[in-house]
Every structure is written in C-alpha cells, then in structure tokens.
Amino acid sequence: MMTSAPSHTPVLQVENVTVRFGGVIAVQNVSLTINQGELVGFIGPNGAGKTTLMRVITGIVKPQEGRVLLEGRDLAKDTINERVRGGMALAQQIVQPLHELSMLDNVALACGGAKTASVINSMFYTNREQERDRARSLLERVGLGEVTNALPATLPLGYLKRLEVARAMALEPKLLLLDEPLAGLNQAEAKDLADLILTLNKGGQTILLIEHNLREVLRICPILYVQDNGVPLAFGAADMVMKNPEVRSAYLGGHA
Ligand SMILES: Nc1ncnc2c1ncn2[C@@H]1O[C@H](COP(=O)(O)OP(=O)(O)OP(=O)(O)O)[C@@H](O)[C@H]1O
Ligand SMILES: [Mg+2]
Numbered sequence: 169m170m171t172s173a174p175s176h177t178p179v180l181q182v183e184n185v186t187v188r189f190g191g192v193i194a195v196q197n198v199s200l201t202i203n204q205g206e207l208v209g210f211i212g213p214n215g216a217g218k219t220t221l222m223r224v225i226t227g228i229v230k231p232q233e234g235r236v237l238l239e240g241r242d243l244a245k246d247t248i249n250e251r252v253r254g255g256m257a258l259a260q261q262i263v264q265p266l267h268e269l270s271m272l273d274n275v276a277l278a279c280g281g282a283k284t285a286s287v288i289n290s291m292f293y294t295n296r297e298q299e300r301d302r303a304r305s306l307l308e309r310v311g312l313g314e315v316t317n318a319l320p321a322t323l324p325l326g327y328l329k330r331l332e333v334a335r336a337m338a339l340e341p342k343l344l345l346l347d348e349p350l351a352g353l354n355q356a357e358a359k360d361l362a363d364l365i366l367t368l369n370k371g372g373q374t375i376l377l378i379e380h381n382l383r384e385v386l387r388i389c390p391i392l393y394v395q396d397n398g399v400p401l402a403f404g405a406a407d408m409v410m411k412n413p414e415v416r417s418a419y420l421g422g423h424a
Contacts, residue, residue: 179204180343187231195224208391212394225256256343311360333365346377346379362387392410
C-alpha cells in the first residue's frame with residue numbers, strides 16, 4: 169500500500185460498505201476516500217447503487233456492513249440531522265423547493281437551518297435579516313441574483329437545480345454531495361452548472377458528484393469513482409479510470 173501525502177486530509181472515508189434490499193445487493197463492499205478539496209465524479213449505469221451509497225453517507229440508509237467516517241469520526245450512531253450539523257450537505261436527485269416561499273426565503277430557511285439543524289425550528293428563528301443577506305449572496309454566487317423574489321414554480325429546472333446547490337451551500341458543508349445536478353438540463357445549462365460546481369471546488373469545497381453526463385464529468389472531475397451493479401469497478405485519476413477495460417465495457421457498453 170502506498171501512503172498518502174501529508175497534505176491529503178481525508179474528509180470522507182467509506183469503508184467496506186454493503187447494502188442489501190431483500191435479494192438485491194445495491195452496494196457491495198465499497199471503500200473510498202475523499203480528501204480535503206477534491207472533486208470526485210461518481211459514475212455508473214442506472215441501478216448501479218449510486219444514490220444508495222449517497223444515502224448511506226447521509227444516514228438515510230443503514231448499511232448491513234461497513235462504516236462511514238467524516239473527518240476521521242465514525243458516523244454509525246449519528247442521525248441525518250447530526251450528520252448535517254457535522255458538515256454534510258446533499259443536493260437531491262429530485263429538486264424539492266418549498267413552493268410557497270420565494271427563492272430567497274428557500275435559501276434563508278436553509279441558512280437558519282444551518283444554525284438550528286431543524287427546518288421547523290428555523291421558521292421561528294428571529295434573526296431573519298441576517299439570513300436573508302447571506303441567502304442573497306449565496307443566490308448571487310450560484311447565478312440566481314436576478315430571481316431572488318420569484319416563486320420556484322415560475323422558474324425553469326436549471327434555476328431550481330442551482331437553488332438546490334445554494335441551499336446545500338448554506339450549510340457551509342465540509343462535504344457537498346450532489347446527486348445528478350445536471351439531469352434534465354440542456355447542454356448549455358448543464359455546462360453552466362458544471363462550471364459553477366468547478367468554481368465551488370476551486371474555492372476549496374470538497375465535492376462528491378453523482379452524474380450521468382459523462383461529457384461534463386470528464387471535463388470538470390480530476391478523480392472518478394465507477395460503480396456497476398453495486399460493485400466498485402475503478403477509483404482514481406480520471407484518465408486512468410477511463411482507460412480501465414472493465415469500465416469501458418461495463419459503463420460504456422464496449423463502445424468507447
Ligand atoms: N429503498 C429501496 N428498496 C428496495 N430496493 C432499492 C431501494 N433503493 C434502491 N433499490 C435498488 O437498489 C439498486 C440501486 O439503486 P440506486 O437508486 O442506488 O441506483 P442509482 O445508481 O442511483 O441509479 P440511477 O442512475 O437510475 O439513479 C436498484 O436495483 C434499486 O432498484
Ligand atoms: Mg440515483
């Protein structure tokens with residue numbers, strides 16, 4: 169085994185995680201480490217177990233075997249809320265804005281949630297103006313500065329995907345988990361959002377990105393993790409991973 173360079177501080181460690189749903193092995197003995205400041209692309213065909221692994225990391229799904237560590241601490245006993253407070257934020261595969269609230273208030277609520285770790289409590293949190301200021305700057309950061317007062321339902325999907333990212337960033341996460349942020353976007357929107365993800369990473373944000381859009385993943389992610397049918401196929405530098413014959417035949421159907 170090679171030892172990692174001293175500058176490599178692990179933020180996330182997944183160790184020998186296995187998840188079974190009845191007879192289906194959704195995740196089979198997966199181990200991976202994400203270091204401070206890395207942007208890791210997580211790819212694999214439909215049903216590969218990507219979302220399931222993400223849910224193990226956030227605590228939504230309990231693995232039958234293995235463990236997850238955040239900054240070296242075993243999360244086995246931590247609830248989802250405790251993991252969020254501990255520095256994990258997830259932008260989900262399906263966008264879930266609060267439709268009755270403006271874009272600004274959607275993010276302000278997340279800003280309050282970062283303090284109280286409960287959406288309900290944050291409704292009663294008093295210091296709303298400060299949260300709104302933070303929310304405004306977060307919306308500007310993700311390119312939504314022009315639509316702060318709009319209701320989510322009036323905006324295209326591309327905007328709502330950015331809203332999800334802003335809400336996740338409001339938690340000032342040590343680890344940002346993104347599940348298919350580019351899904352449903354056209355090519356130009358996908359490129360713009362991928363650029364934003366890259367910018368966040370260049371600003372120091374550690375990111376695990378699940379994504380089917382291979383073009384954008386290969387453009388922005390220096391490191392790739394590939395899973396197929398629950399089984400880890402390859403993990404490492406993107407160019408090396410894409411040369412792996414197993415990755416080419418399984419993920420790209422042998423056409424690459
Ligand atoms: N809650 C659940 N109960 C039972 N089976 C599940 C559950 N969640 C996922 N599965 C199964 O686990 C396997 C992996 O699913 P998962 O959603 O993690 O894949 P994925 O890689 O995220 O796929 P996609 O790219 O389509 O989002 C699939 O066979 C799926 O049907
Ligand atoms: Mg999924």
